[in-house]
Amino acid sequence: EAGVVQSPRYKIIEKKQPVAFWCNPISGHNTLYWYLQNLGQGPELLIRYENEEAVDDSQLPKDRFSAERLKGVDSTLKIQPAELGDSAVYLCASSLWRGLNNEQFFGPGTRLTVL
Amino acid sequence: LAKTTQPISMDSYEGQEVNITCSHNNIATNDYITWYQQFPSQGPRFIIQGYKTKVTNEVASLFIPADRKSSTLSLPRVSLSDTAVYYCLVGDESRGGGGADGLTFGKGTHLIIQP
Structure with a gap:
Protein backbone atom coordinates (compact mmCIF):
# COMPACT_ATOMS: atom_id res chain seq x y z
CA GLU A 1 0.00 0.00 0.00
CA ALA A 2 1.36 3.40 -0.96
CA GLY A 3 2.02 5.83 1.85
CA VAL A 4 1.45 9.56 1.96
CA VAL A 5 3.09 11.15 -1.06
CA GLN A 6 4.47 14.66 -1.01
CA SER A 7 6.15 16.74 -3.68
CA PRO A 8 8.50 18.33 -4.17
CA ARG A 9 10.91 16.91 -1.58
CA TYR A 10 13.06 20.03 -1.66
CA LYS A 11 12.40 23.57 -2.76
CA ILE A 12 14.65 26.61 -2.79
CA ILE A 13 13.16 30.00 -3.56
CA GLU A 14 13.92 33.65 -3.04
CA LYS A 15 11.90 35.65 -0.57
CA LYS A 16 8.70 37.20 -1.83
CA GLN A 17 8.27 34.39 -4.35
CA PRO A 18 5.26 32.05 -4.21
CA VAL A 19 5.60 28.34 -3.50
CA ALA A 20 3.22 25.39 -3.44
CA PHE A 21 3.39 21.95 -1.87
CA TRP A 22 1.33 18.96 -2.90
CA CYS A 23 0.14 16.01 -0.84
CA ASN A 24 -1.65 12.81 -1.76
CA PRO A 25 -2.92 10.98 1.33
CA ILE A 26 -3.40 7.27 1.81
CA SER A 27 -6.41 6.06 -0.11
CA GLY A 28 -9.54 6.06 2.00
CA HIS A 29 -8.20 8.43 4.65
CA ASN A 30 -10.73 11.15 5.36
CA THR A 31 -8.55 13.39 7.52
CA LEU A 32 -5.58 15.26 6.14
CA TYR A 33 -3.13 17.40 8.12
CA TRP A 34 -0.49 19.92 7.20
CA TYR A 35 2.30 20.50 9.71
CA LEU A 36 5.28 22.80 9.82
CA GLN A 37 8.47 21.58 11.47
CA ASN A 38 11.35 23.87 12.33
CA LEU A 39 14.81 22.50 13.02
CA GLY A 40 15.01 20.91 16.46
CA GLN A 41 11.29 21.30 17.08
CA GLY A 42 8.32 19.00 16.87
CA PRO A 43 5.73 19.33 14.12
CA GLU A 44 3.20 22.13 14.55
CA LEU A 45 -0.26 21.77 13.08
CA LEU A 46 -1.17 24.31 10.39
CA ILE A 47 -4.48 22.99 9.15
CA ARG A 48 -6.62 19.88 9.32
CA TYR A 49 -9.18 18.72 6.76
CA GLU A 50 -12.14 16.40 7.20
CA ASN A 51 -12.77 15.36 3.60
CA GLU A 52 -12.79 18.69 1.73
CA GLU A 53 -13.67 20.84 4.75
CA ALA A 54 -11.00 22.70 6.71
CA VAL A 55 -12.11 22.03 10.30
CA ASP A 56 -9.10 23.47 12.12
CA ASP A 57 -7.03 26.24 10.55
CA SER A 58 -6.45 28.37 13.63
CA GLN A 59 -2.66 28.02 13.33
CA LEU A 60 -2.49 28.87 9.64
CA PRO A 61 -1.09 32.37 8.93
CA LYS A 62 -3.87 33.35 6.60
CA ASP A 63 -2.25 36.52 5.34
CA ARG A 64 0.22 34.50 3.29
CA PHE A 65 -0.70 30.84 3.62
CA SER A 66 -3.59 29.10 1.90
CA ALA A 67 -4.61 25.50 1.45
CA GLU A 68 -7.18 23.53 -0.41
CA ARG A 69 -8.34 19.95 -0.63
CA LEU A 70 -10.55 19.71 -3.66
CA LYS A 71 -12.73 16.58 -3.88
CA GLY A 72 -11.49 15.53 -0.46
CA VAL A 73 -8.45 13.68 -1.73
CA ASP A 74 -5.14 15.40 -2.46
CA SER A 75 -4.25 18.78 -1.07
CA THR A 76 -2.13 21.81 -1.87
CA LEU A 77 -0.52 24.21 0.59
CA LYS A 78 0.58 27.56 -0.80
CA ILE A 79 2.69 30.40 0.54
CA GLN A 80 2.56 33.77 -1.17
CA PRO A 81 4.78 35.65 -0.70
CA ALA A 82 7.37 33.54 1.09
CA GLU A 83 9.46 35.08 3.87
CA LEU A 84 12.85 34.03 5.24
CA GLY A 85 11.19 32.69 8.38
CA ASP A 86 9.14 30.23 6.34
CA SER A 87 12.19 28.03 5.82
CA ALA A 88 11.19 24.73 7.41
CA VAL A 89 9.96 21.25 6.61
CA TYR A 90 6.30 21.02 5.64
CA LEU A 91 4.77 17.67 6.55
CA CYS A 92 1.53 16.18 5.35
CA ALA A 93 -0.23 13.41 7.25
CA SER A 94 -3.48 11.50 6.93
CA SER A 95 -5.66 9.32 9.10
CA LEU A 96 -8.87 7.41 8.69
CA TRP A 97 -10.75 9.86 10.88
CA ARG A 98 -9.96 12.80 13.12
CA GLY A 99 -8.84 12.42 16.69
CA LEU A 100 -5.61 11.60 18.44
CA ASN A 101 -6.62 7.97 18.89
CA ASN A 102 -6.46 7.54 15.15
CA GLU A 103 -2.97 6.81 13.89
CA GLN A 104 -1.55 9.49 11.65
CA PHE A 105 0.58 8.47 8.68
CA PHE A 106 3.13 11.04 7.65
CA GLY A 107 4.74 11.76 4.33
CA PRO A 108 8.49 12.47 4.00
CA GLY A 109 7.94 16.23 3.98
CA THR A 110 9.02 19.10 1.75
CA ARG A 111 12.09 20.98 2.87
CA LEU A 112 11.68 24.65 1.97
CA THR A 113 14.60 27.06 1.92
CA VAL A 114 13.83 30.73 1.44
CA LEU A 115 16.85 32.85 0.46
CA LEU B 1 -4.64 21.74 27.84
CA ALA B 2 -2.86 18.47 28.55
CA LYS B 3 0.71 19.64 28.24
CA THR B 4 3.43 17.00 28.17
CA THR B 5 6.96 17.12 29.54
CA GLN B 6 9.72 14.83 28.32
CA PRO B 7 13.50 14.77 28.76
CA ILE B 8 15.21 16.66 25.95
CA SER B 9 17.73 13.89 25.33
CA MET B 10 18.81 10.44 26.51
CA ASP B 11 21.79 8.19 25.80
CA SER B 12 22.03 4.43 25.97
CA TYR B 13 23.90 1.47 24.48
CA GLU B 14 22.98 -1.29 22.13
CA GLY B 15 21.22 -4.21 23.78
CA GLN B 16 19.95 -2.16 26.71
CA GLU B 17 16.35 -1.46 27.62
CA VAL B 18 15.45 2.21 27.33
CA ASN B 19 12.63 3.86 29.22
CA ILE B 20 11.41 7.34 28.26
CA THR B 21 8.99 8.95 30.68
CA CYS B 22 6.44 11.59 29.76
CA SER B 23 4.63 13.70 32.34
CA HIS B 24 1.07 14.84 31.65
CA ASN B 25 -0.35 16.07 34.95
CA ASN B 26 -3.45 17.62 33.38
CA ILE B 27 -4.53 14.58 31.41
CA ALA B 28 -8.30 14.44 30.94
CA THR B 29 -10.58 11.46 31.41
CA ASN B 30 -11.01 10.84 27.70
CA ASP B 31 -7.38 11.39 26.70
CA TYR B 32 -5.26 8.74 25.05
CA ILE B 33 -1.47 8.68 25.23
CA THR B 34 0.32 8.23 21.93
CA LYS B 52 -4.33 2.80 31.00
CA THR B 53 -2.17 0.02 32.49
CA LYS B 54 0.11 -1.61 29.95
CA VAL B 55 0.12 -1.92 26.19
CA THR B 56 2.65 -3.97 24.24
CA ASN B 57 3.27 -4.41 20.55
CA GLU B 58 6.11 -5.78 18.47
CA VAL B 59 8.10 -2.57 18.83
CA ALA B 60 7.59 -1.23 22.36
CA SER B 61 5.65 -1.29 25.59
CA LEU B 62 3.74 1.55 27.16
CA PHE B 63 3.26 1.68 30.91
CA ILE B 64 0.59 3.95 32.36
CA PRO B 65 0.09 4.15 36.14
CA ALA B 66 -3.33 4.29 37.71
CA ASP B 67 -3.38 8.10 38.04
CA ARG B 68 -2.37 8.43 34.36
CA LYS B 69 -0.34 11.55 35.13
CA SER B 70 2.69 10.05 33.44
CA SER B 71 3.55 7.30 31.01
CA THR B 72 6.70 5.39 30.14
CA LEU B 73 7.69 4.19 26.71
CA SER B 74 9.89 1.12 26.99
CA LEU B 75 12.12 0.01 24.12
CA PRO B 76 13.59 -3.47 24.73
CA ARG B 77 17.12 -4.27 23.59
CA VAL B 78 17.73 -1.14 21.56
CA SER B 79 19.96 -1.02 18.53
CA LEU B 80 21.73 1.80 16.72
CA SER B 81 18.70 2.15 14.46
CA ASP B 82 16.56 3.22 17.41
CA THR B 83 18.42 6.54 17.47
CA ALA B 84 15.62 9.00 16.80
CA VAL B 85 13.36 11.63 18.36
CA TYR B 86 10.43 10.27 20.36
CA TYR B 87 7.28 12.35 20.89
CA CYS B 88 4.63 11.87 23.55
CA LEU B 89 1.15 13.22 22.69
CA VAL B 90 -1.92 13.39 24.88
CA GLY B 91 -5.40 14.13 23.65
CA ASP B 92 -8.72 12.72 22.62
CA GLU B 93 -11.08 12.68 19.68
CA SER B 94 -13.21 15.55 20.89
CA ARG B 95 -10.28 17.88 21.40
CA GLY B 96 -8.67 16.65 18.25
CA GLY B 97 -11.84 17.61 16.47
CA GLY B 98 -12.40 20.94 18.15
CA GLY B 99 -8.92 22.34 18.20
CA ALA B 100 -5.20 21.69 17.87
CA ASP B 101 -4.62 20.74 21.53
CA GLY B 102 -4.42 17.04 20.96
CA LEU B 103 -2.05 17.41 18.06
CA THR B 104 0.83 19.14 19.87
CA PHE B 105 4.08 17.27 19.42
CA GLY B 106 6.38 19.34 21.63
CA LYS B 107 10.15 19.04 21.26
CA GLY B 108 10.33 15.32 21.95
CA THR B 109 13.18 13.26 23.40
CA HIS B 110 16.29 12.82 21.31
CA LEU B 111 17.46 9.25 22.01
CA ILE B 112 21.02 8.41 21.03
CA ILE B 113 22.12 4.78 21.03
CA GLN B 114 25.83 4.07 21.09
CA PRO B 115 27.67 0.85 20.16
Whole structure:
Protein backbone atom coordinates (compact mmCIF):
# COMPACT_ATOMS: atom_id res chain seq x y z
CA GLU A 1 0.00 0.00 0.00
CA ALA A 2 1.36 3.40 -0.96
CA GLY A 3 2.02 5.83 1.85
CA VAL A 4 1.45 9.56 1.96
CA VAL A 5 3.09 11.15 -1.06
CA GLN A 6 4.47 14.66 -1.01
CA SER A 7 6.15 16.74 -3.68
CA PRO A 8 8.50 18.33 -4.17
CA ARG A 9 10.91 16.91 -1.58
CA TYR A 10 13.06 20.03 -1.66
CA LYS A 11 12.40 23.57 -2.76
CA ILE A 12 14.65 26.61 -2.79
CA ILE A 13 13.16 30.00 -3.56
CA GLU A 14 13.92 33.65 -3.04
CA LYS A 15 11.90 35.65 -0.57
CA LYS A 16 8.70 37.20 -1.83
CA GLN A 17 8.27 34.39 -4.35
CA PRO A 18 5.26 32.05 -4.21
CA VAL A 19 5.60 28.34 -3.50
CA ALA A 20 3.22 25.39 -3.44
CA PHE A 21 3.39 21.95 -1.87
CA TRP A 22 1.33 18.96 -2.90
CA CYS A 23 0.14 16.01 -0.84
CA ASN A 24 -1.65 12.81 -1.76
CA PRO A 25 -2.92 10.98 1.33
CA ILE A 26 -3.40 7.27 1.81
CA SER A 27 -6.41 6.06 -0.11
CA GLY A 28 -9.54 6.06 2.00
CA HIS A 29 -8.20 8.43 4.65
CA ASN A 30 -10.73 11.15 5.36
CA THR A 31 -8.55 13.39 7.52
CA LEU A 32 -5.58 15.26 6.14
CA TYR A 33 -3.13 17.40 8.12
CA TRP A 34 -0.49 19.92 7.20
CA TYR A 35 2.30 20.50 9.71
CA LEU A 36 5.28 22.80 9.82
CA GLN A 37 8.47 21.58 11.47
CA ASN A 38 11.35 23.87 12.33
CA LEU A 39 14.81 22.50 13.02
CA GLY A 40 15.01 20.91 16.46
CA GLN A 41 11.29 21.30 17.08
CA GLY A 42 8.32 19.00 16.87
CA PRO A 43 5.73 19.33 14.12
CA GLU A 44 3.20 22.13 14.55
CA LEU A 45 -0.26 21.77 13.08
CA LEU A 46 -1.17 24.31 10.39
CA ILE A 47 -4.48 22.99 9.15
CA ARG A 48 -6.62 19.88 9.32
CA TYR A 49 -9.18 18.72 6.76
CA GLU A 50 -12.14 16.40 7.20
CA ASN A 51 -12.77 15.36 3.60
CA GLU A 52 -12.79 18.69 1.73
CA GLU A 53 -13.67 20.84 4.75
CA ALA A 54 -11.00 22.70 6.71
CA VAL A 55 -12.11 22.03 10.30
CA ASP A 56 -9.10 23.47 12.12
CA ASP A 57 -7.03 26.24 10.55
CA SER A 58 -6.45 28.37 13.63
CA GLN A 59 -2.66 28.02 13.33
CA LEU A 60 -2.49 28.87 9.64
CA PRO A 61 -1.09 32.37 8.93
CA LYS A 62 -3.87 33.35 6.60
CA ASP A 63 -2.25 36.52 5.34
CA ARG A 64 0.22 34.50 3.29
CA PHE A 65 -0.70 30.84 3.62
CA SER A 66 -3.59 29.10 1.90
CA ALA A 67 -4.61 25.50 1.45
CA GLU A 68 -7.18 23.53 -0.41
CA ARG A 69 -8.34 19.95 -0.63
CA LEU A 70 -10.55 19.71 -3.66
CA LYS A 71 -12.73 16.58 -3.88
CA GLY A 72 -11.49 15.53 -0.46
CA VAL A 73 -8.45 13.68 -1.73
CA ASP A 74 -5.14 15.40 -2.46
CA SER A 75 -4.25 18.78 -1.07
CA THR A 76 -2.13 21.81 -1.87
CA LEU A 77 -0.52 24.21 0.59
CA LYS A 78 0.58 27.56 -0.80
CA ILE A 79 2.69 30.40 0.54
CA GLN A 80 2.56 33.77 -1.17
CA PRO A 81 4.78 35.65 -0.70
CA ALA A 82 7.37 33.54 1.09
CA GLU A 83 9.46 35.08 3.87
CA LEU A 84 12.85 34.03 5.24
CA GLY A 85 11.19 32.69 8.38
CA ASP A 86 9.14 30.23 6.34
CA SER A 87 12.19 28.03 5.82
CA ALA A 88 11.19 24.73 7.41
CA VAL A 89 9.96 21.25 6.61
CA TYR A 90 6.30 21.02 5.64
CA LEU A 91 4.77 17.67 6.55
CA CYS A 92 1.53 16.18 5.35
CA ALA A 93 -0.23 13.41 7.25
CA SER A 94 -3.48 11.50 6.93
CA SER A 95 -5.66 9.32 9.10
CA LEU A 96 -8.87 7.41 8.69
CA TRP A 97 -10.75 9.86 10.88
CA ARG A 98 -9.96 12.80 13.12
CA GLY A 99 -8.84 12.42 16.69
CA LEU A 100 -5.61 11.60 18.44
CA ASN A 101 -6.62 7.97 18.89
CA ASN A 102 -6.46 7.54 15.15
CA GLU A 103 -2.97 6.81 13.89
CA GLN A 104 -1.55 9.49 11.65
CA PHE A 105 0.58 8.47 8.68
CA PHE A 106 3.13 11.04 7.65
CA GLY A 107 4.74 11.76 4.33
CA PRO A 108 8.49 12.47 4.00
CA GLY A 109 7.94 16.23 3.98
CA THR A 110 9.02 19.10 1.75
CA ARG A 111 12.09 20.98 2.87
CA LEU A 112 11.68 24.65 1.97
CA THR A 113 14.60 27.06 1.92
CA VAL A 114 13.83 30.73 1.44
CA LEU A 115 16.85 32.85 0.46
CA LEU B 1 -4.64 21.74 27.84
CA ALA B 2 -2.86 18.47 28.55
CA LYS B 3 0.71 19.64 28.24
CA THR B 4 3.43 17.00 28.17
CA THR B 5 6.96 17.12 29.54
CA GLN B 6 9.72 14.83 28.32
CA PRO B 7 13.50 14.77 28.76
CA ILE B 8 15.21 16.66 25.95
CA SER B 9 17.73 13.89 25.33
CA MET B 10 18.81 10.44 26.51
CA ASP B 11 21.79 8.19 25.80
CA SER B 12 22.03 4.43 25.97
CA TYR B 13 23.90 1.47 24.48
CA GLU B 14 22.98 -1.29 22.13
CA GLY B 15 21.22 -4.21 23.78
CA GLN B 16 19.95 -2.16 26.71
CA GLU B 17 16.35 -1.46 27.62
CA VAL B 18 15.45 2.21 27.33
CA ASN B 19 12.63 3.86 29.22
CA ILE B 20 11.41 7.34 28.26
CA THR B 21 8.99 8.95 30.68
CA CYS B 22 6.44 11.59 29.76
CA SER B 23 4.63 13.70 32.34
CA HIS B 24 1.07 14.84 31.65
CA ASN B 25 -0.35 16.07 34.95
CA ASN B 26 -3.45 17.62 33.38
CA ILE B 27 -4.53 14.58 31.41
CA ALA B 28 -8.30 14.44 30.94
CA THR B 29 -10.58 11.46 31.41
CA ASN B 30 -11.01 10.84 27.70
CA ASP B 31 -7.38 11.39 26.70
CA TYR B 32 -5.26 8.74 25.05
CA ILE B 33 -1.47 8.68 25.23
CA THR B 34 0.32 8.23 21.93
CA TRP B 35 4.01 7.96 21.06
CA TYR B 36 5.60 8.74 17.72
CA GLN B 37 9.15 8.17 16.48
CA GLN B 38 10.94 10.39 13.99
CA PHE B 39 14.16 9.73 12.10
CA PRO B 40 16.09 12.54 10.38
CA SER B 41 14.58 13.61 7.07
CA GLN B 42 11.44 11.55 7.65
CA GLY B 43 7.98 12.24 8.99
CA PRO B 44 7.00 10.90 12.42
CA ARG B 45 5.86 7.31 12.69
CA PHE B 46 3.29 5.92 15.13
CA ILE B 47 4.80 3.59 17.73
CA ILE B 48 2.18 2.82 20.33
CA GLN B 49 -0.94 4.14 22.02
CA GLY B 50 -2.64 3.43 25.32
CA TYR B 51 -5.26 4.58 27.77
CA LYS B 52 -4.33 2.80 31.00
CA THR B 53 -2.17 0.02 32.49
CA LYS B 54 0.11 -1.61 29.95
CA VAL B 55 0.12 -1.92 26.19
CA THR B 56 2.65 -3.97 24.24
CA ASN B 57 3.27 -4.41 20.55
CA GLU B 58 6.11 -5.78 18.47
CA VAL B 59 8.10 -2.57 18.83
CA ALA B 60 7.59 -1.23 22.36
CA SER B 61 5.65 -1.29 25.59
CA LEU B 62 3.74 1.55 27.16
CA PHE B 63 3.26 1.68 30.91
CA ILE B 64 0.59 3.95 32.36
CA PRO B 65 0.09 4.15 36.14
CA ALA B 66 -3.33 4.29 37.71
CA ASP B 67 -3.38 8.10 38.04
CA ARG B 68 -2.37 8.43 34.36
CA LYS B 69 -0.34 11.55 35.13
CA SER B 70 2.69 10.05 33.44
CA SER B 71 3.55 7.30 31.01
CA THR B 72 6.70 5.39 30.14
CA LEU B 73 7.69 4.19 26.71
CA SER B 74 9.89 1.12 26.99
CA LEU B 75 12.12 0.01 24.12
CA PRO B 76 13.59 -3.47 24.73
CA ARG B 77 17.12 -4.27 23.59
CA VAL B 78 17.73 -1.14 21.56
CA SER B 79 19.96 -1.02 18.53
CA LEU B 80 21.73 1.80 16.72
CA SER B 81 18.70 2.15 14.46
CA ASP B 82 16.56 3.22 17.41
CA THR B 83 18.42 6.54 17.47
CA ALA B 84 15.62 9.00 16.80
CA VAL B 85 13.36 11.63 18.36
CA TYR B 86 10.43 10.27 20.36
CA TYR B 87 7.28 12.35 20.89
CA CYS B 88 4.63 11.87 23.55
CA LEU B 89 1.15 13.22 22.69
CA VAL B 90 -1.92 13.39 24.88
CA GLY B 91 -5.40 14.13 23.65
CA ASP B 92 -8.72 12.72 22.62
CA GLU B 93 -11.08 12.68 19.68
CA SER B 94 -13.21 15.55 20.89
CA ARG B 95 -10.28 17.88 21.40
CA GLY B 96 -8.67 16.65 18.25
CA GLY B 97 -11.84 17.61 16.47
CA GLY B 98 -12.40 20.94 18.15
CA GLY B 99 -8.92 22.34 18.20
CA ALA B 100 -5.20 21.69 17.87
CA ASP B 101 -4.62 20.74 21.53
CA GLY B 102 -4.42 17.04 20.96
CA LEU B 103 -2.05 17.41 18.06
CA THR B 104 0.83 19.14 19.87
CA PHE B 105 4.08 17.27 19.42
CA GLY B 106 6.38 19.34 21.63
CA LYS B 107 10.15 19.04 21.26
CA GLY B 108 10.33 15.32 21.95
CA THR B 109 13.18 13.26 23.40
CA HIS B 110 16.29 12.82 21.31
CA LEU B 111 17.46 9.25 22.01
CA ILE B 112 21.02 8.41 21.03
CA ILE B 113 22.12 4.78 21.03
CA GLN B 114 25.83 4.07 21.09
CA PRO B 115 27.67 0.85 20.16
